[in-house]
Amino acid sequence: MNKANSIITINDCQSDASAIVRRLLNQIKHTAESFALIYDLEIVNLHNFLAGSVCDPQPILNALLSHPGVDVRTLLNIDSVPKFKDKFSENHDVVTMSGDDSRKTARMFNRGPSKESKTPFYRYFDTATTPTSPFRPELIEPLMFADGSSEIHRGYFNHGHFEDQITLFLGDVNLHWLNNSSEQLIFTATQFASSYKLPFIPHTFTSRPDIGGRILAVTYLGATANQEFISFSKNLTLNKFCELLDAYEPIDNLDAYYDLNVVTSIAPATSKIYSGNSQRVQLIDQIPGQPNSSVSLLCVSPKSELIIPQNLNHQWLFNCSNTSAETSWRNGAFDFGPDSSMAVSPMTELKMQNLNCDFTIIACFSVRAGDGDPFLHAKRILKYVGRDAVSRIQHETCQWFD
Ligand SMILES: [Fe+2]
Numbered sequence: 001m002n003k004a005n006s007i008i009t010i011n012d013c014q015s016d017a018s019a020i021v022r023r024l025l026n027q028i029k030h031t032a033e034s035f036a037l038i039y040d041l042e043i044v045n046l047h048n049f050l051a052g053s054v055c056d057p058q059p060i061l062n063a064l065l066s067h068p069g070v071d072v073r074t075l076l077n078i079d080s081v082p083k084f085k086d087k088f089s090e091n092h093d094v095v096t097m098s099g100d101d102s103r104k105t106a107r108m109f110n111r112g113p114s115k116e117s118k119t120p121f122y123r124y125f126d127t128a129t130t131p132t133s134p135f136r137p138e139l140i141e142p143l144m145f146a147d148g149s150s151e152i153h154r155g156y157f158n159h160g161h162f163e164d165q166i167t168l169f170l171g172d173v174n175l176h177w178l179n180n181s182s183e184q185l186i187f188t189a190t191q192f193a194s195s196y197k198l199p200f201i202p203h204t205f206t207s208r209p210d211i212g213g214r215i216l217a218v219t220y221l222g223a224t225a226n227q228e229f230i231s232f233s234k235n236l237t238l239n240k241f242c243e244l245l246d247a248y249e250p251i252d253n254l255d256a257y258y259d260l261n262v263v264t265s266i267a268p269a270t271s272k273i274y275s276g277n278s279q280r281v282q283l284i285d286q287i288p289g290q291p292n293s294s295v296s297l298l299c300v301s302p303k304s305e306l307i308i309p310q311n312l313n314h315q316w317l318f319n320c321s322n323t324s325a326e327t328s329w330r331n332g333a334f335d336f337g338p339d340s341s342m343a344v345s346p347m348t349e350l351k352m353q354n355l356n357c358d359f360t361i362i363a364c365f366s367v368r369a370g371d372g373d374p375f376l377h378a379k380r381i382l383k384y385v386g387r388d389a390v391s392r393i394q395h396e397t398c399q400w401f402d
Contacts, residue, residue, distance in 0.1 A: 008065060008072060010057040012080035018052040020075050021064065027136050028069055029124050034107040039063035068095070069129035069343075092130040093348050094329055099319075099339030102127055102139065111144075111204075113155025119144070121156065122205075127318065127341035134369035135220035136163075137316045137341070142215065146206035148174040148188035160200035160389070162396055163219035166284060166295050168194045168363050170320050171213025177203040177262055180386040185262070189213075192267040194283040194295055198381055199224070200389035201261055216318050220369040223289070223377040224393050233378075233394045242390055245379045261384035263287065273299050274359050278306040289376050292368035297361055300325050300354040308350040313366045315344040321361040325352040336362070 014020060025035055032050060036043045041059055048055035064070050076084060102125045111121035123141040146152050157178065167175070169189035176186050178201065187195060188208070197203060199222060207213050224230070233241050265284045273281055281297045292313065300306045306325075308315075317336075319325070324337040329350050334342065336352065344350065354360045381389050 008061050008075065008080075008084070010061065012077065012083070013057075013061075013075045014077045017057070017075055018050050021060065022050050024064060024070050024072075024074070028067065028126070028129075029136070029138055030107075031109070034109075034124075035063070035067075037107075038105075039066070068097075068126070069131055069133070071131035073131070092132060092343075093345050094332055094334070094350075095128045095130045095343040096334045096336075097126065097128040097341050099337055102339060102341065108143070111156055113153045117155075128316070128343040130314075130343045130345065132345070133314050133316075133343055135218050135314065135316070135365075135367045137318075137343070137365065138215070138217040138219070139318070139341075140205065140215040140217060142173060142205040142207045142213070144206045145209045145212070146174055148186055148206070148208055151184045151186070152176060152204070152206060154184075156206075157202045157204045160202045160385070161219065162199050162221070162225065162392070164199055164222040164290075165197045165217055165219045166194070166287070166293070166365060166367065167197075167215050167217040168192065168283065168295055168365075169213060169215055172208035172211040173213035173215055174206045174208060175203065175262070175264070176206065177201050179261055180384060187262070187264045189264075190267050192273065192283065192297060194265045196263040196284050196287050198261050198385055200381065200385050200392055203262075216320070216363050216365070218295075218316060218365045218367055220367050223370055223372040223374040224381065226370060226374050229374040229378075230393065236394075238387065238391050238394070241378075241394065242382055242387055245375065245382045245390070248375050248379050268297075273297060273361065277301055278304050278354075280306075280364070288380065289372040290368070292366075292371050294366050296364045296366070298352065298364050300352050300360040300362070302354060302357050302359065305351060305353045308344075308352065308364070310347045310349045311344075311366055312346050313368050314346060316365045316367075317342040317344065318363045319360065320363050321359060323354065323356040323358045323360045325354050325360040325362065327352045336360075 032046045036046050045055045049060050064072055105126035107124050108120050109122045110118040112118035120143045125139040127137050127139050173189045174186055175195055268281055278300045283295045287293055318341045319336050319338055322338050324335055327334045327336040329348055
């Protein structure tokens, strides 16, 4: 990686730097091991740092400063903020990453029912992101195959995370999750199917044999992550908090949206995507209580263009077709090729031109993190995920992504 910069020292950092670095690594989907490998860091030193033990912090801080998409400003203590004001005032209108650069960041994570039986389970790739984005994009390739017709071992599941998650499936992928009775449910996704999950739902992904697939996922903090709301909830017993949520205004017809606790959307018909003029095809646009977030496909027809208007949200775009689109904005341009990605800040208009003879298909995640009413979001979590999850709202702020 480039731009190693040693200007931030441990004296510039907040006292809980270990916890913040753990969160930063979590946000960029790295474990201590995978991050140490990239920057040639001593793993014991990094583990010591994360545990708050004696260590040499400087190589770790340098590596964080060099890594794209890490908001190191969150590390700074109040006295050091003015010192670095100019350093971090760069404008991040649009950040791009080519498919080749993304592939170079591939890293594998193991998972399994027991320590001895862990096998390669996911391959993760970095994509374009900005330090100021309120959400985190992920490109994941599930490496375990399952046909999607029967349950897989619970040992392959995570414990669910604090973040909401929207996913778009590329190829044949299974989403497995547990409902609030701990029953395993499976969504057998095909190309361009999508899903939204409430926080704290244990889940995992597998690929179906022959075709296999990948996942585009955006995780973001929902309304309940609001610090005032969390502080308020911490002052209540779990019983009192749940009582209060039960008594909160009813949720109308939510069952129509939720397949127990996950919203899924099957792929639109091929004829809708690959015919006609350039257009936006909405996928999930009915996330309950979050009217400002959506995922869609930008279908740019051959030899034509598509304007992506300014948006109040941050947006993440990923080219999931085999053709490119020449993409330009106020002060820049990018040859938006297959598997390339773009992180677009609010109020940035884009123009995409497809000079090819085939459609260019771009996945577009437009997300307003924190959107909605925290009480309603928490009430949904209580109803569709359960009391344990409500307790996690009170006591957990961020969980290791794995
Ligand atoms: Fe997840």
